[in-house]
Amino acid sequence: MQRIIYLLQKEFRQVFRDRQMLRIILFVPVVQMFVLGYAITTDVKNVKVTIYDADNSFASRELCRRFINSPYFKFAGYAESPQAIRMALDNWQAQIGVLISPHFGRDLERGLQPALQMTADGLDGNTAGIALGYAQGILTTYALDLMAAQPRLVADNRGLPVVSETRMWYNLNLESKLFTVPGLIGLLVTVVTMLLTSMGLVREKEIGTLEQLMVTPIRPLELITGKVLPFVLIGFVEINIMLALAFLVFDLTMAGNYFLLLGASLLYFLTTLGLGIFISTLAETQQQAMFIAWFFMIFLILMSGFLSPIANMPPAWQKVTYLNPLRYYVNLLREIFLKATPLKFLWNEIVPLGVFGVAILTVSALKFHKRVS
């Protein structure tokens, strides 16, 4: 126990003396969040749109014309059926599909507030959100013009004569920022805890101090604890910086429990720290460590559902994601962040995350012994 305290003291002295490292720890989350913010507010133009006009009335054709002439959209041709819309989305021929129901024009005349169904390709969440916004804008202008031309439609006082019904083809109910922030947290803490742990251990290998430590009576478990604990703390600092930015700069609010989120993170750290230790047993130089860590990171991130929704992956790959601890962590973050899901409904994520964490950490700790290779 005493040894661990001396190790921690040493680690913190080193971290605080290393300006470069401090800068990385503090600025990486900031930069990442701003890049995200930029990505959210980018203008999206030439969104490919396909329309299935089942009504083919005067009113529906007028609506189609507005989509076709909009500078924001690029008309990708009419769809012949509702299924054709889905197919166009699947084949990336269109990013958004508009479906005009069979009695659109008649319902409009009767003041029945027909709905325009808009389906967007949720794979690229940001573009989808913005495209739907544009489509909504077109629809609103169209409705306002209608009201100006036919005042009797206003009398009902029920709002606009046409409504929209938007759907995400991949992620239903998109709130892009809200959706991205938990993913970014997962990404960043993966990098920080896994990469820094492995680099820290391998650095001591490079300068020879690890060999020196191995001839002392220190126990491997003490050594590991002393080396990884600082990165747990740094990981928590990063999470808090990201949350603070999300709240202050992006006006987000977190629905769920803060401590539950930290608890889930700690559970995930078991995995990343374990991988960090594992990498350090394989690598002889920091470059090698970085390379191997990169390999793990690619797998973790691609197979987590952060960049592309899991539902959109080929079935075999979908199964592989069950082997990915980051999948569970990102899910947990989203559940807690967006939906305030109570703990008792989260066991499906927590149990596998914990099992993976304990297993990976145990295997790595066993592989890390006090001998040189």
Next chain:
Amino acid sequence: MMAPYAVQTANLGKRFGKFEAVKNLNLAVHAGEIFGFLGANGAGKTTAIRMLCGLLLPSSGNGQVAGFDIYKQSEQIKQHIGYMSQKFSLYDDLTPAENIEFYGGVYGLQRQTLLQKRSDLLEELGLTELADMTTRSLPLGYKQRLALSCALLHDPKIVFLDEPTGGVDPEARRNFWDLIYHMAQQGKTIFVTTHYMDEAEYCNRVSIMYQGEIIALGSPQELKQKFGKASMQEVFIHLVDR
């Protein structure tokens, strides 16, 4: 437990894949002896020392250090030995005082003892004034003596030094050897590798290793007589640089 020798090996060997780095090493080092472990680059000195310190599992043979078996009791061995590796083994970005504090803590010294030892050592090493500098900025000679001090904080009976004087000037080397003599007088066993043949003359006994094997063993006096040479330098050249 009753082994009369500080270090004893029987046919100790290490192979890396097909390559035999150490072959049939047979050694018996007396307690309190200064034992020089000589050999050209790549002869297998570091590999042998690592096996003795419990850092590397041997491929064959047996060995005991401080009476403990190098296969099964490496953790007990670690409590009784000090090891200064060939690589530099201090934290460059910490001050000398912080290095001492850290290693003392890892060796499990009591806080009071540790603080006392730290100020004594800084004084002894002439580092009291430089205590706030990072270790990086110290002259090499100081670093080496500091590294030795850190390896000795737990007062071990046996000390393994792997090329402790590599790259320092003759003056600093003499200072370092004064320390080695001082330790030997205190009854410690010193197991030291070196490339400097003048240092070999200071040892009680030396072994000369060549391609993983010991090809000569004895006191400098004996070896010089046996090969009819005036200095260890000539003996070494006679045996190794053929």
